[in-house]
Amino acid sequence: MTTAAPLRATPAHQAEPIYESTPDASSKNQGTLVPRGPVTSNLSFYAPPADGSKPHNYVEKAPAGQPQRNFGDAWVPVTLGDIRGRESDFTLDNNAFATVSNVASEEKDFADDEHIKAVYYPEVEQLLRENVPGINRVILFDHTIRRATKDAHRAPVTRVHIDQTATSATARVRQHVEDAAEAEKLLKGRYRIINVWRPLNGPVVSFPLGFADSATVSDEDLIPVEHRYPDRNGETAAVKHNDKQGWYYWSGMTNEERLLLKCYDSDEKVGRWGRVPHTAFTDPRTPEGAPGRESIEVRALVFG
Numbered sequence: 078m079t080t081a082a083p084l085r086a087t088p089a090h091q092a093e094p095i096y097e098s099t100p101d102a103s104s105k106n107q108g109t110l111v112p113r114g115p116v117t118s119n120l121s122f123y124a125p126p127a128d129g130s131k132p133h134n135y136v137e138k139a140p141a142g143q144p145q146r147n148f149g150d151a152w153v154p155v156t157l158g159d160i161r162g163r164e165s166d167f168t169l170d171n172n173a174f175a176t177v178s179n180v181a182s183e184e185k186d187f188a189d190d191e192h193i194k195a196v197y198y199p200e201v202e203q204l205l206r207e208n209v210p211g212i213n214r215v216i217l218f219d220h221t222i223r224r225a226t227k228d229a230h231r232a233p234v235t236r237v238h239i240d241q242t243a244t245s246a247t248a249r250v251r252q253h254v255e256d257a258a259e260a261e262k263l264l265k266g267r268y269r270i271i272n273v274w275r276p277l278n279g280p281v282v283s284f285p286l287g288f289a290d291s292a293t294v295s296d297e298d299l300i301p302v303e304h305r306y307p308d309r310n311g312e313t314a315a316v317k318h319n320d321k322q323g324w325y326y327w328s329g330m331t332n333e334e335r336l337l338l339k340c341y342d343s344d345e346k347v348g349r350w351g352r353v354p355h356t357a358f359t360d361p362r363t364p365e366g367a368p369g370r371e372s373i374e375v376r377a378l379v380f381g
Contacts, residue, residue, distance in 0.1 A: 111280050111329035112362040117156045120287065120324075120358055121236040123300050123315035124149035132315060133303035148302070148315065150236065157287050157324040157358070164327075169209065169271070173291030173339040173353035174325075177208055180275075180333050187222060187277050187373055201273050201375045204335060209271065213381035214263075218253045220376065222277070223357075225284050225369030233284040233357035233370060239314040239340055240376065241270045241352070242301055246341040248311065249378060264343075269351070269379040272338040277371040280329035283363045284370040288338060288355040289316075293323040296349070316354045326358075340376075 126132055126147045134146035160167060164176040184197040194217075202215045223231045241249070250268060254260035274286060298319050304311040327336060342351025357370070 109280075109282050109367055110364050111282055112285075112360050113161065113328045114159050115156055116159075116326070116360055116362065117154055118287075118358045118360060119152045120155045120318075120356055121150040122153055122318040123237070124151040125300075131303060132300060133305055134313075135305045137307055146302075151318060153318045155287075155318075155322075155324050157326045159328045160325050161328045167290070167325075169337060169339050170347050171292060171350060173342075173350050174288050175208070175337045176327065177204060177335040177337065178333065180204065180335050182332075190220075193220065193373075197373075198375065201377065204273065205271065205337075205377060205379060208337070209269075209379060211267070211381045212379055215380070216253050216378040217375055218249065218378060220373055222371070222373045224371045233286075233372070235284070235357050235359070237289075237316040237318075237354050237356040238302075239299065239316065239352050239354055240272065241340040242299075242312045242314050243341065243343075244301070245304070245312040246270050246343070253378060263380055267342075267344045267381060269339060269343070270341040271377050271379050272340060272374045273377065274336040274338060274372060274374045275334065276330050276332055277373060278368060279331040279334070281370050281372075282329070282367040283360065284357040285326045285328070285330070285360055286336065286355060286372075287324055287326045287358045288336075288353050290323040290325065291339070291350040291353050293321055294352070294354055295319060295321070298322070298354075299352070314352070314354075322354075338374075 130147060132148040139145045167174055169175045182197065182200055184193060187193060198217045201217060205215055206212050221231055223229070223233050225233055246268070247264060249270065250264055251260045254263060298317045300315040300317065302313050302315050304313045330336065338353050338355055340352055342348060344351070
């Protein structure tokens with residue numbers, strides 16, 4: 078099994094915030110101006126179905142004559158703060174997101190799913206074990222590659238959402254733990270769903286990922302949405318806008334940086350902080366002709 082280099086978060090006192098665009102000189106985006114600092118952008122929040130029906134969306138192409146989703150968009154201008162230079166101010170337990178820097182990877186191409194599972198998945202598991210306290214078991218259950226290109230199978234999602242709800246998290250445990258008795262035992266302990274997100278062509282200069290501080294998000298802001306797969310139904314959460322929500326992004330994320338997004342936490346002591354709304358957004362400062370963002374998110378069931 079391939080192992081990654083030691084994973085250590087960069088302390089905030091070692092990195093001062095950068096509040097202006099700076100040219101990158103470290104990757105395939107060399108020379109592209111990287112937007113930094115606070116930014117205001119229109120984010121797509123939940124607007125209910127016009128007919129009052131239960132909201133749903135299709136993961137793959139919708140059946141003939143059916144809309145991809147039956148609910149709408151409420152576009153709201155939101156100012157997102159830049160966490161660059163203050164990464165250690167945020168934790169999974171307090172805010173439902175956290176960062177890890179200086180992460181090496183042996184996976185370079187991200188072109189073959191089986192190779193990703195063989196090489197990158199073990200690195201992700203190691204990262205989680207070294208950076209999330211209390212873990213005694215990890216199940217990586219899927220991943221998604223997104224590319225902001227015309228012919229991409231999956232593009233960045235420009236709609237505020239949460240990948241899981243309490244209902245779908247419980248279903249995920251029962252789906253991915255083969256032994257039914259073991260699954261029920263695990264459901265009696267603490268279990269979390271954490272996404273590990275990273276760019277593939279950093280630094281990110283277009284369609285950066287925005288995320289809300291979970292402690293500023295009310296349960297009343299969250300709307301369950303039936304998530305229809307070809308062979309089953311799951312559940313995600315749409316998000317209504319609330320002026321109390323605090324929004325952030327991590328400017329110019331590089332290929333060596335990881336963003337941990339907690340989508341669910343069964344621990345009732347931090348339950349309200351166990352879900353992080355997130356969305357790709359259009360940065361109005363993105364330079365013309367900048368490369369489209371490419372990224373991968375790996376989703377993990379974390380027990381303990």
